[in-house]
């Protein structure tokens with residue numbers, strides 16, 4: 078592990094560029110044929126889903142195959158440009174314009190209480206519908222009574238943990254929560270949330286999962302009920318974008334912000350959403366991870382098929398996997414993979430990860446202006462978020478502390494080194510009172 082200084086950054090950037098992808102003409106040809114084919118299938122599926130939705134539910138939800146309307150409603154303004162702007166030959170030809178009519182967003186006065194025919198309706202997937210108050214699922218680790226005494230009445234510090242895309246509070250409760258030291262147990266209250274649309278939290282079928290919706294429900298479920306006047310934030314990946322928004326709104330309360338692999342790719346405001354989409358989900362066949370993310374981020378209806386197949390039938394997959402691996406419990410990360418609906422994942426990908434990108438510079442400026450401690454942690458082998466993201470933060474905001482962990486990836490920056498990671502967090506929290514103290 079090393080702390081990044083501004084001079085070091087240039088070399089790292091050159092070393093870890095993700096340019097080792099085959100770029101021959103055969104590859105380019107193959108790639109364009111396959112993506113053209115996928116464009117076509119997605120168009121076809123637009124028709125098929127429309128009829129299926131109308132058949133099962135009487136009304137087809139809108140999709141983003143159409144051109145964006147000139148006059149946009151309040152909800153639509155906050156939608157990411159990438160939703161309507163994804164290029165498709167077929168959209169360009171105006172094929173898709175007539176497939177779906179945008180029905181005025183009906184104000185249903187709350188969340189519709191029924192799972193969609195294409196989403197899983199098992200007890201655990203719909204358990205959130207039973208609660209009247211629509212609040213996020215939060216896991217709280219209160220300071221224990223014994224240790225409160227031992228800490229001799231130090232004030233209680235709060236930490237809010239935000240997980241990444243297709244994950245849940247388990248990402249923190251199964252790692253950091255098990256590794257906090259005795260002294261921290263005494264005066265820290267740890268709060269891990271399941272973000273809107275993930276884990277055990279509500280997955281409203283007509284939600285747009287915009288940055289604002291995520292922020293609002295975090296306020297309603299964590300900040301207001303716990304009456305948090307001061308807190309630290311810890312976030313991973315997509316959660317970082319939300320953490321920026323929370324911190325920029327609560328500059329008086331936030332003591333430190335720790336960002337693990339933040340998706341930060343600086344570009345002009347107009348292009349920010351597409352810069353992120355094109356970089357994190359570039360339409361490429363290779364490497365497979367990139368192909369998978371482009372498949373799920375560019376093709377709304379194909380992605381819905383994948384979710385229909387996997388998330389809707391997650392119980393079958395889980396028992397099959399348990400049988401094959403002869404384990405009684407599956408790893409929490411595998412269990413979390415299916416705890417979302419297509420709508421929640423699709424919209425969070427676009428509206429938070431892509432659409433939220435254009436606000437990050439402003440948020441960062443606000444945090445710096447208020448002297449809030451920012452610490453960025455990333456593994457140098459991260460193949461989801463380019464290492465450049467952390468380096469760019471350091472270059473643009475030299476006040477931010479950047480820790481690069483050698484031989485660690487997007488997830489293994491925490492998993493497998495829980496103890497060290499937790500120790501870094503504890504150092505950040507304890508030093509945030511004194512802004513001159515070093516993290517190391």
Ligand SMILES: *[C@@H]1O[C@H](CO)[C@@H](O)[C@H](O)[C@H]1NC(C)=O
Nearest residue numbers: 250251252253255256495496
């Ligand atoms: C840290 O957390 C990991 C993962 O939960 C666990 O396996 C390990 O035993 C913990 N370490 C300590 C010292 O408690």
